[in-house]
Amino acid sequence: MFDQLRLLVRLQAMDKTLFDLAQERDVIPGRLADLTQAEQALQNELATHQAQLDLLLKRRADQEEIADNIRARLRRAENRLMGSKSTKEYQAANAEIDDGKDSLKDNDSQLLEVMEQVEALEQKVSALGQRFSELAAASKEERGQLEERYHNVDSEISRSQNKRQKLAGQVDKALLKDYDFIRQARDGVALAAVSEGVCTVCHMGIPPQQFNELQRMDKIMSCPSCRRLIYWAEAEQLKQDL
Ligand SMILES: [Zn+2]
Numbered sequence: 001m002f003d004q005l006r007l008l009v010r011l012q013a014m015d016k017t018l019f020d021l022a023q024e025r026d027v028i029p030g031r032l033a034d035l036t037q038a039e040q041a042l043q044n045e046l047a048t049h050q051a052q053l054d055l056l057l058k059r060r061a062d063q064e065e066i067a068d069n070i071r072a073r074l075r076r077a078e079n080r081l082m083g084s085k086s087t088k089e090y091q092a093a094n095a096e097i098d099d100g101k102d103s104l105k106d107n108d109s110q111l112l113e114v115m116e117q118v119e120a121l122e123q124k125v126s127a128l129g130q131r132f133s134e135l136a137a138a139s140k141e142e143r144g145q146l147e148e149r150y151h152n153v154d155s156e157i158s159r160s161q162n163k164r165q166k167l168a169g170q171v172d173k174a175l176l177k178d179y180d181f182i183r184q185a186r187d188g189v190a191l192a193a194v195s196e197g198v199c200t201v202c203h204m205g206i207p208p209q210q211f212n213e214l215q216r217m218d219k220i221m222s223c224p225s226c227r228r229l230i231y232w233a234e235a236e237q238l239k240q241d242l
Pocket of ligand 1: 192199200201202203204223224225226227228
């Protein structure tokens with residue numbers, strides 16, 4: 001039975017490593033998704049602002065065209081004013097000039113407002129574009145590191161699983177079945193060391209009589225509190241396996 005206990009101690013150490021490796025590997029896809037999401041969010045923000053800017057640029061072009069039309073109308077009215085042959089013609093041309101000047105003034109003030117908005121939005125788009133390139137570069141680097149890490153950890157897991165398979169093959173079948181059952185039900189830890197009468201995993205005390213039995217190491221025992229298989233932590237014969 002002592003040999004079986006030694007095997008379990010080694011198996012548990014290996015399973016703990018495997019458990020930690022799997023945890024390290026399994027958080028990587030989530031982190032990769034976070035990176036993509038952050039990039040996507042910034043890209044959407046950039047696209048929204050760019051679309052607003054495009055609209056404003058269109059409005060600016062429209063208003064510039066309107067201004068050109070008003071100026072052309074003003075020039076024609078001024079020509080008519082110069083060539084007017086009657087007071088009526090003169091007054092009509094003059095009224096059109098006044099009207100044109102008012103329209104131009106209104107349009108210019110609107111144009112100025114649009115130009116200010118364009119300028120502010122151009123700055124915003126440019127800053128967002130800068131932020132996006134920085135984020136994309138940092139993401140690319142981190143993504144590369146994460147993918148490499150994932151690959152390495154995954155290979156390490158495969159190698160360790162082969163070793164684990166060989167070791168598990170030496171454990172008594174019924175005992176291995178118990179061990180694996182407890183391991184799956186207890187967060188990957190099926191075997192607990194008992195040090196100075198206390199289970200080091202659940203931190204509950206073992207009755208003195210049971211602790212004495214445990215120290216004899218001639219049978220496999222369970223923690224009365226957490227039900228994990230237990231061994232005596234201070235056993236010199238087991239320390240070399242840790
Ligand atoms: Zn326990």
